[in-house]
Amino acid sequence: xxxxxxxxxxxxxxxxxxxxxxxxxxxxxxxxxxxxxxxxxxxxxxxxxxxxxxxxxxxxxxxxxxxxxxxxxxxxxxxxxxxxxxxxxxxxxxxxxxxxxxxxxxxxxxxxxxxxxxxxxxxxxxxxxxxxxxxxxxxxxxxxxxxxxxxxxxxxxxxxxxxxxxxxxxxxxxxxxxxxxxxxxxxxxxxxxxxxxxxxxxxxxxxxxxxxxxxxxxxxxxxxxxxxxxxxxxxxxxxxxxxxxxxxxxxxxxxxxxxxxxxxxxxxxxxxxxxxxxxxxxxxxxxxxxxxxxxxxxxxxxxxx
Numbered sequence: 001x002x003x004x005x006x007x008x009x010x011x012x013x014x015x016x017x018x019x020x021x022x023x024x025x026x027x028x029x030x031x032x033x034x035x036x037x038x039x040x041x042x043x044x045x046x047x048x049x050x051x052x053x054x055x056x057x058x059x060x061x062x063x064x065x066x067x068x069x070x071x072x073x074x075x076x077x078x079x080x081x082x083x084x085x086x087x088x089x090x091x092x093x094x095x096x097x098x099x100x101x102x103x104x105x106x107x108x109x110x111x112x113x114x115x116x117x118x119x120x121x122x123x124x125x126x127x128x129x130x131x132x133x134x135x136x137x138x139x140x141x142x143x144x145x146x147x148x149x150x151x152x153x154x155x156x157x158x159x160x161x162x163x164x165x166x167x168x169x170x171x172x173x174x175x176x177x178x179x180x181x182x183x184x185x186x187x188x189x190x191x192x193x194x195x196x197x198x199x200x201x202x203x204x205x206x207x208x209x210x211x212x213x214x215x216x217x218x219x220x221x222x223x224x225x226x227x228x229x230x231x232x233x234x235x236x237x238x239x240x241x242x243x244x245x246x247x248x249x250x251x252x253x254x255x256x257x258x259x260x261x262x263x264x265x266x267x268x269x270x271x272x273x274x275x276x277x278x279x280x281x282x283x284x285x286x287x288x289x290x291x292x293x294x295x296x297x298x299x300x301x302x303x304x305x
Contacts, residue, residue, distance in 0.1 A: 223248025
């Protein structure tokens, strides 16, 4: 059984769309269409912009969704029984599941990124990765510090988020056998600090048509399959202020019997987590058009022609 997964913010790299555009002029045309839709030059961001510019949340989120959809158009998506995405990658996965149109996914990503960036400016907040330690003790330490477990990624990795003072307190009182690494982010994503962004996204989502999923779509909320398009959209909006339970998504992939995982570009983060959490599962990261042949072969090996 094949799963296709879409990465979230932090996986972007300068120029990562260049090989896709060079390999297929139609890719640039589609990116230009999406750029006009959201009034943001995705071609320039994906080919010429530096790290600082593509790390800007308002730019990163629609860029990642566009990149994932661009590559997915060249992949045997019909071979996938399951799709999932990490954070903003959920919008990419929702389009692959047939819940959203590609245009709707890119538009929602643009609103999401812009409004989350604005929410970060309300007060100083940040995030830090907590590596190792006993999970219950790590969660307790995060709560005691006045922060939230924004991402529970599995494999001994939990990302804490909250006011700068709370993350500093957590760092000074690290759980036993845990290492804390500050992250260079704009603010506390997936916490109540993003409430203004959720409200803005909700107002836009009300006009977005949805369809029920054509294949299993796992939610970051709890790792469970979502049954209807309306439910999926509602949870995508609520996820802005809720923790990303990627650990639960991977657990469900294992329970479903997934035997292979393909990660959309910019790939590496999610296949890395799967290596530790899903033993024996074949993994493939798609980063350039040169990876498409291997992806097709992997899909074929899963019994899909």
